[in-house]
Amino acid sequence: MENLNLILPEIFISLSIMFLLILGVFKNNSSKITFNLSLFAILITTIITINETFSVTRETLFNESVVIDSMSSLMKIITLIGGFLVLVISSTYLKTFKIYNIEYPILILSSILGMMVMISSNDLIVFYMGLELQSLALYVLATYNRDQLKSSEAGLKYFVLSALSSGLLLYGCSLVYGFSGSTNFDIISNQLNSEEYFLTFGIVFILVGLAFKISAVPFHMWAPDVYEGSPTTVTLFFTILPKIAALTVFIRFLYVPFLNLIDQWQMIIVFLSIASMVFGAVAAIGQTNIKRLIAYSSIGHVGYTLAGLATASNDGIQSSIIYISIYVVMNLALFSCLLMLRRKDQYYEDIDDLSGLSKNHPLLSLSLLLILFSLAGIPPLAGFFAKFYIFKAVLEQSMYFLAIVGLLSTVVAAFYYLRIIKIMYFDKEKDKYDTDHSLWLKLSLTVSTILILLYFIFPSQLIEVVSRINII
């Protein structure tokens, strides 16, 4: 008998989704209660997952197609906390656009479920199932503000391109299956050798599909449009959660089934990483919409995460995970600021709308200042340490070119972050924004900003947690 306790979080969240759907259908005006119950469900799931972390080192289930280890637990916890915060700060925004409906929390929950399946997958089929579950939920979320043309456009674009990449991914999986005779990662790992030419095609297709999901250059084209068109809270969801899941899968693919084929994929990852870092930095310079700018900046950040993966070392994996964790906090903070730019039921998302913010809203602009400097990687803020760990791992493998290109692109990237700061601090002020924000929004901004600012005092804790992850 399998130990079903291990997938209790997934089971619990599935049951909650079903229950909430039924509740939503049978009860009128149940938006509020659905929201609160989903938050509660996520909270319970988080507690179960955290509880599980202490007892499990590495367990597999269902003929080894699902794996529970320290990496999956950590990533699930980050996903759940991220999901919780996204949901909790969404409500004011959704109410403003009159889309405060029951579908929103349920879709978010399904997407989180899909991600959790992805994170735990140790089998091509389980992985694909999870991927599709989260993607389908995301397509709908992108179009969630369906009265707006841009939102529908974003959803459609995302759907078409994502379906294409899923196709590539599936084709890659089928090739890998063809050469190894199994869909299980561990068995594939033992069966594969680098003699087969067509196997390389399989790997490339899979990597392309995954690169699409995390929007690495040159498979990033969807990101700016989708980020701009989707409702802001959904954009926040896009910038953090799918990246965590896809990164975990990336790590699993590279370091479990394809570990022996390192010569085949290392150059690809290095290329993806350099291209993303450089492109993310350069393309963001001309942007005027903050959400588009964040899209490009997140492309750049994905590049740094991939740089850690390219090292093919435990240090590299750990540094990538640290990077993505800090990235999540920084983006939560950034979007909290963005959601505060509201005046008379209208949200502002152009960079020029920030003009002179520091005069009317000194605290808000101070936190935004810290967040932006942190994103730019200036010490002593958290973003610097994130980059530092990455480059430490990269230089350990003597990949000097990658490190120098990466660091030089931080200088270019600093330019566009500075431009926002310039607009906030050096330019003329505009009208005041509303200040009656929800408590959760204020709380998430305050806590994440303090984390960013004071990370340097306690840097060891995060490392300690992450250092338990040993994939290789």
Place this chain on the structure above:
Amino acid sequence: MNFPILSSLILLPTIGALFLFFTKNKEGNNLTAKYVALFTTVVNFLISIYLWISFDQSTSSFQFIEERIWIEGLINYKVGVDGISILFIILTTFITPLCIISVNNSVKNRLRDFLIAILIMESFMIGVFCALDLLVFYLFFEAGLIPMFLIIGIWGGARRVYSAFKFFLYTLLGSVLMLVAIISIYWITGTTDVVQLYEIGIDVKYQNLLWLAFFSSFAVKTPMWPVHTWLPDAHVEAPTAGSVLLAAILLKMAGYGFIRFSLGLFPIASEVFTPLIYTLSVIAIIFTSLIALMQEDMKKLIAYSSVAHMGFVTLGIFTLQQQGIEGSIIQMISHGLVSAALFLTVGVVYDRMHSRLISTYGGLVSVIPKYSILFMLFALASLGLPGTSGFIGEFLILMGAFKDNFLVAVIASIGVILGAAYMLWLYKRVVFGKLINEDLKKMLDLNRSEYFILSCLAVPILFFGFYPDPLINTIEVSVTDLINMHNTNMASK
């Protein structure tokens, strides 16, 4: 464990800044905020004086060392001072309160924020000078960019945005390569602790590249020709207090870095690249002196003179002679005092006339005599008149240079003459001559606080000019030890 005096030096200004942050922000002349900031910095200055008194001058090893584990097995928070760094700390704690007193007129809006930025800046600068771990050094070195960017950008003049960006991006670009080098050193030797690295030494085959990476950062910050162009822009647009901080202390970070890291960690590479430094320094001295001659703007002129003076400093450091290095350190301290004083004197007339152009002025001596006397003293100190601290530095540097390379020393000496030319010509055009501009007649002479600040700067300039022993005694053992270490490293090559 003793009282953590260095950490308290670093932390105290930040605590003051936090305190200010939580006080209510009043518009206009916020006296309370100013007194709080002043009090914090003065206390810090007293602590640093106590540090100097209890400093043991007879040993070259690091003192007041504090070490704490920061990131397990990676970074230790380690600070300490030796004869070289202690003077820079005192310079920092001495200049900052003067900056705060001087903000009277130049900063009109958001005074509280300005003071917070200055206090945080002080913390970072002290941190740079006492860090004994490469990563801790890097953290402080880079973190200083944030407050300085804001000081130039928010409170600067017309072209402040351009200057702030130029300052930030130039220095960041220089520094990222240093970060690569620091991490590489960690992987090569297994530590980033400077004291340990001094003992272990770094393999010769890596030294050249690592030296160049550090150089890229320090050269921008010094600034050396041809990457000096951010400095005049930043200076001209920064408010007076910002210019003072920038010229007096920020520029010294790089000179200090050259001595502590380039010479200390890469002795062989330093020898290899001496010709490069000599060439750049000599070009800087001659070229920027000539540019300074042609400036219309007083602040720009002083900024270019700073580049020339820093050219002397880098020249002196890489003579690798006792006199040269000692001269460089004294020149840095002296330049810290003199350039601060000169920027403040420009600030005084700028506050009254709102013009930095030399052509606005002329004949000031008959209107504001006290000012003219002090200005003369600082101008003479800047050109290195015997009896001022500027002379001691330049003289020792040239002595070291003559020992090492005759030609370079001769060219550099021409720079001294050019220095005298642009300073005296500036002084002549501003202070002497006919009083043509009618508005100047209404000018008031120095008020109490300005008089106090400028006298505070004049006293050490004269004192150390006549009696440099306290400075030389402090640095002597450390410099001798540095030279010895260098020589043994060269001998064992």
